[in-house]
Amino acid sequence: xxxxxxxxxWVFTLGTEVVSGRVVNTNAAYxxxxxTLLGFEVLGAVSLVDDVRLISSFxxxxxxxxxxxxxxxxxxxxxxxxxxxxxxxxxxxVELRLNEEALKSIKEKYEVLKLPLTPxxxxxxxxxxxxxxxxxxxxxAPGCIMKHGKTLIVSLPGVPRELExxxxxxxxxxxxxLGVRRVIAERSFRVSGVPESSxxxxxxxxxRKYENxxxxxHPKGHEITAPVLEVYxxxxxxxxxxxxxxxxxxxxxxxxxxxxxxxxxx
Amino acid sequence: xxxxxxxxxWVFTLGTEVVSGRVVNTNAAYxxxxxTLLGFEVLGAVSLVDDVRLISSFxxxxxxxxxxxxxxxxxxxxxxxxxxxxxxxxxxxVELRLNEEALKSIKEKYEVLKLPLTPxxxxxxxxxxxxxxxxxxxxxAPGCIMKHGKTLIVSLPGVPRELExxxxxxxxxxxxxLGVRRVIAERSFRVSGVPESSxxxxxxxxxRKYENxxxxxHPKGHEITAPVLEVYxxxxxxxxxxxxxxxxxxxxxxxxxxxxxxxxxx
Numbered sequence: 001x002x003x004x005x006x007x008x009x010w011v012f013t014l015g016t017e018v019v020s021g022r023v024v025n026t027n028a029a030y031x032x033x034x035x036t037l038l039g040f041e042v043l044g045a046v047s048l049v050d051d052v053r054l055i056s057s058f059x060x061x062x063x064x065x066x067x068x069x070x071x072x073x074x075x076x077x078x079x080x081x082x083x084x085x086x087x088x089x090x091x092x093x094v095e096l097r098l099n100e101e102a103l104k105s106i107k108e109k110y111e112v113l114k115l116p117l118t119p120x121x122x123x124x125x126x127x128x129x130x131x132x133x134x135x136x137x138x139x140x141a142p143g144c145i146m147k148h149g150k151t152l153i154v155s156l157p158g159v160p161r162e163l164e165x166x167x168x169x170x171x172x173x174x175x176x177x178l179g180v181r182r183v184i185a186e187r188s189f190r191v192s193g194v195p196e197s198s199x200x201x202x203x204x205x206x207x208r209k210y211e212n213x214x215x216x217x218h219p220k221g222h223e224i225t226a227p228v229l230e231v232y233x234x235x236x237x238x239x240x241x242x243x244x245x246x247x248x249x250x251x252x253x254x255x256x257x258x259x260x261x262x263x264x265x266x
Numbered sequence: 267x268x269x270x271x272x273x274x275x276w277v278f279t280l281g282t283e284v285v286s287g288r289v290v291n292t293n294a295a296y297x298x299x300x301x302t303l304l305g306f307e308v309l310g311a312v313s314l315v316d317d318v319r320l321i322s323s324f325x326x327x328x329x330x331x332x333x334x335x336x337x338x339x340x341x342x343x344x345x346x347x348x349x350x351x352x353x354x355x356x357x358x359x360v361e362l363r364l365n366e367e368a369l370k371s372i373k374e375k376y377e378v379l380k381l382p383l384t385p386x387x388x389x390x391x392x393x394x395x396x397x398x399x400x401x402x403x404x405x406x407a408p409g410c411i412m413k414h415g416k417t418l419i420v421s422l423p424g425v426p427r428e429l430e431x432x433x434x435x436x437x438x439x440x441x442x443x444l445g446v447r448r449v450i451a452e453r454s455f456r457v458s459g460v461p462e463s464s465x466x467x468x469x470x471x472x473x474r475k476y477e478n479x480x481x482x483x484h485p486k487g488h489e490i491t492a493p494v495l496e497v498y499x500x501x502x503x504x505x506x507x508x509x510x511x512x513x514x515x516x517x518x519x520x521x522x523x524x525x526x527x528x529x530x531x532x
Contacts, residue, residue: 011285017482019277019308021298022498025291028313032287042285043320045313047294054309061327078463079483080470109490110463120466140463140489159485197344197376197406200386204346216283217345219425223406224375232288 007180008067009040012059014074014084015158016049027073027163034167039180039236040069050075055087063091066150068178071171074158076141078120084155085144089128092148099127102142109140131155134170138162145174152178185243187233187251190220194263195227202257206250212236213250231258273446275306275335276328280350281424282315284340293339293429300433305446305502306335316341321353329357332416334444337437340424342407344386350421351410355394358414365393368408375406397421400436404428411440418444451509453499453517456486460529461493468523472516478502479516497524 013028028045035042044062048055055075062070075084089096103125107117115121124141127133134143134154139162144155154171156163191199196219203215214234221228233250237243255265279294294311301308310328314321321341328336341350355362369391373383381387390407393399400409400420405428410421420437422429457465462485469481480500487494499516503509521531 016480017484017498019298019311020302021295021300021308024295025311029287029290032285034287036286041315042287043315043317044324045285045291047311049307049309051309058310077485079466080473081482113490115461115464115490118463118467120463124463138488139485195381197384197386197390198381200345201384207346214282216347218283219343219405222404224379224381232283 007040007069007178007182008065009035009042009069009071010062010067011035011042011045012055012070012072013045013047013158014050014055014072015047016081018047018074019049027158027160030160030164031071031073031167034172035069035071036184038172038175039182039184040175043067050081050083052083052087052090055084056090059088059091063148063151068150068152069175070151070153072153072155073163076124076143076155076157078124078141082123082141085127085131088153088155092128092153094129096126097129098122099125099131099133099144101133102127102144105133105135105142106140134166136162136166137169138165143170145171181238182236183238183240183243185235185237185240185247187247188230189251189255190228190230190266191255191258191263192221192226192228192266194229194258194261195223196229197223198261199229199231199258199263202254202261205257206254210235210246210250213246215250215254273306273335273444273448274331274333275301275308275337276333277301277308277311278321278325278328278336278338279311279313279424280316280321280338280340281313282347284313284424285315293424293426296426296430297337297339297433300438301335301337302450304438304441305448305450306441309333316347316349318349318353318356321350322356325354325357329414329417334416334418335441336417336419338419338421339429342390342409342421342423344390344407348389348407351393351397354419354421358394358419360395362392363395364388365391365397365399365410367399368393368410371399371401371408372406400432402428402432403435404431409436411437447504448502449504449506449509451501451503451506451513453513454496455517455521456494456496456532457521457524457529458487458492458494458532460495460524460527461489462495463489464527465495465497465524465529468520468527471523472520476501476512476516479512481516481520
């Protein structure tokens, strides 16, 4: 996938409640999907418990590979276990500083109800040096965005409606400015009567023939007694109409080959 | 959490479809929850694209910390991008070898429909040296379990119904033999009228007072205009009745403190 290598992204969804399975990680799915549609190649989604050293060690590990983008969610709030920005500062070896713009926005929000600026509230304004504030129109904790070497780092809250609002109104427009050079076209269909182990050879041949094409089969029935596969085709290109054309071509070729070994397309 | 440090677990949910957000990662939630209830401290859940080098590098990174348990899901099937066991072998610096028991079970399954042992089918029987087979009664690809240093490594398929069946019938009984020494008790309730930034101080005081207690607040309303929090309490102990007692105590204390600053428990 030579077209995409320049635009690699990583997602960190932070929070003990995610890792321990008390919530299903819809944030990772949301970001993975949005980033893929924007042309990024998302290499990994990492969830970690709220531990400064652990988070900082994994962020460092990923930053060493110099991805274009690293997005974190969660851990920006007022509680003792909201430690994302502290961990990020540690990974970047920069100071955690009181950000005046963040403090101003937090102060204004609590002032509406005449609530004082307690240490817990002020805490949300401490950000790694060099961070720009991402406004949070839905909730309270502001996000932050900064460049570190080749990597753009974006930190957003973990509450889905805050994350999604900030992503769509602020982050995506910024990412579009980066000029990601690839677009994707997708196709998917179901085939019954073909075990995945039989489809494997057909898929391999297609991938040998086409560049910048990704095909994956997902077993939905039973491999031997009632095989059903979902076949997913993804095509990367610099040009959307070209991507769409190749996606159709690959899809048709796959369908024909699967039918030739007894598959029924549904 | 001194009680739990001996039983640390990591989860790897592997597959490009997970990372790119085409599926929501319910496997990570399932395993995180089951492991937590078994007394493990799950530190992280890592999803990676189907890339041998990337997966192997992250497994190595995690194994370096010598966790008690590392579970992988996905990437055991017959297709070109099912690379988990190859990556695992690389991380462990052992050979990937044809496992006769795995081969036998695969052969028997396909023989039912008189399907031949193609290279794609045989591929599922290649396992890191030292692996024991975990039978797959629901699907085809067998799992594998092995000890590496202090770490028990378990690899299971990514299809949820196969994973869950193998987990419950085979893996959990094995894990129980490890003798995890802690149990957990949980409580949760909702409180309205208290912003998370106000609850933060109360939670911090509770955590200072009690050992082996974890409390987390999850904002469900709006921090300032309509605050609603879900308060979650988890207590670890060697003894279940002690854990339950402390969980009740902590819960009641939290409720009282939250009510004293205007909270309404719901």
